[in-house]
Amino acid sequence: MDITSYVWSVQSIEASLQSLYLPLLREAVLLGHHMYDKPLPAPITGASELSHLAAWLELTSTPNSSSTPLTTLKLLNMPLGKLLQFSSDLVKQVPLPSDMPHSPLTEPLMPLVKTWGRPRLLTLPRLYGKLYLHYRHVKCKVCRGVPHDPALCLVCGELVCVRSTCCTWFNVGECTKHAQKCGAGTAVYLVIMSSTIVIIRGERIYLWGSIYLDQHDEEDIDLKRGKPLYLSETRYNCLNQQWISHSIDHIVKRWGWHQQHY
Numbered sequence: 001m002d003i004t005s006y007v008w009s010v011q012s013i014e015a016s017l018q019s020l021y022l023p024l025l026r027e028a029v030l031l032g033h034h035m036y037d038k039p040l041p042a043p044i045t046g047a048s049e050l051s052h053l054a055a056w057l058e059l060t061s062t063p064n065s066s067s068t069p070l071t072t073l074k075l076l077n078m079p080l081g082k083l084l085q086f087s088s089d090l091v092k093q094v095p096l097p098s099d100m101p102h103s104p105l106t107e108p109l110m111p112l113v114k115t116w117g118r119p120r121l122l123t124l125p126r127l128y129g130k131l132y133l134h135y136r137h138v139k140c141k142v143c144r145g146v147p148h149d150p151a152l153c154l155v156c157g158e159l160v161c162v163r164s165t166c167c168t169w170f171n172v173g174e175c176t177k178h179a180q181k182c183g184a185g186t187a188v189y190l191v192i193m194s195s196t197i198v199i200i201r202g203e204r205i206y207l208w209g210s211i212y213l214d215q216h217d218e219e220d221i222d223l224k225r226g227k228p229l230y231l232s233e234t235r236y237n238c239l240n241q242q243w244i245s246h247s248i249d250h251i252v253k254r255w256g257w258h259q260q261h262y
Contacts, residue, residue, distance in 0.1 A: 006016055018050060021075075024059065025053040027065065028053075029057065032057065038234060050070055051070040109250055121240045124211075124231055124236070127228070128229035128230070131152075135152055136150070141159075149192075151189040151198065153178060154188045155182055156230065160178050161175075173262040175262045179201075187200070194218065194222045196221055200258065201255070203258065205256065209235070211231060213229060213235075215260075247260075
């Protein structure tokens with residue numbers, strides 16, 4: 001095979017490296033967007049794409065504006081400590097099996113989990129007042145405002161707006177949109193202002209009841225009586241078991257159709 005000098009030129013090496021490196025950077029940007037809700041960069045093609053993606057990933061401080069374009073060789077020559085820190089920040093939210101082989105290079109990247117627990121709904125405080133005071137001032141990630149009627153997703157812990165037009169998109173409310181993203185159309189919410197459990201499944205809705213009861217084991221829907229409420233472990237375990245076993249659709253027989261803004 002005749003290897004010419006052009007094949008091994010600096011430009012051809014850089015083009016080959018970028019053809020392998022750019023898809024990896026694009027996937028890292030998408031992963032970072034979904035993990036941290038960081039806005040995606042504007043679509044850029046050509047020679048400046050590498051510098052903009054690297055800046056978005058904080059591999060460089062700002063997009064390269066000098067006359068000398070950023071190259072993959074410069075990125076690959078980055079100090080090892082900075083690369084390890086970037087990789088560790090990226091994967092620290094992903095639990096890895098404890099039997100994964102260890103080495104001095106892989107240990108900083110792995111938040112080790114010695115045992116895998118069963119899936120379960122969120123761990124909630126015993127006193128409802130503590131939960132109410134905390135989430136009453138948490139902002140919605142979509143509209144960036146404090147919801148007038150907030151609901152807590154008991155699967156992932158995200159706070160969403162209930163019956164509100166601020167987060168409605170094409171007549172689809174935030175509860176329904178989040179259910180599609182979080183549970184393939186099914187989600188279990190605790191409505192903060194009423195202490196009620198609301199289950200969304202596609203276009204259907206079911207008011208499950210409350211998992212917080214007063215000292216006489218009675219519900220206080222909409223918090224009208226103002227009594228101290230305590231977590232009912234029996235009820236919450238029942239709800240958790242229904243969610244884990246995917247039996248909600250079989251147990252619940254009286255589904256309703258929810259409004260547009262759910």
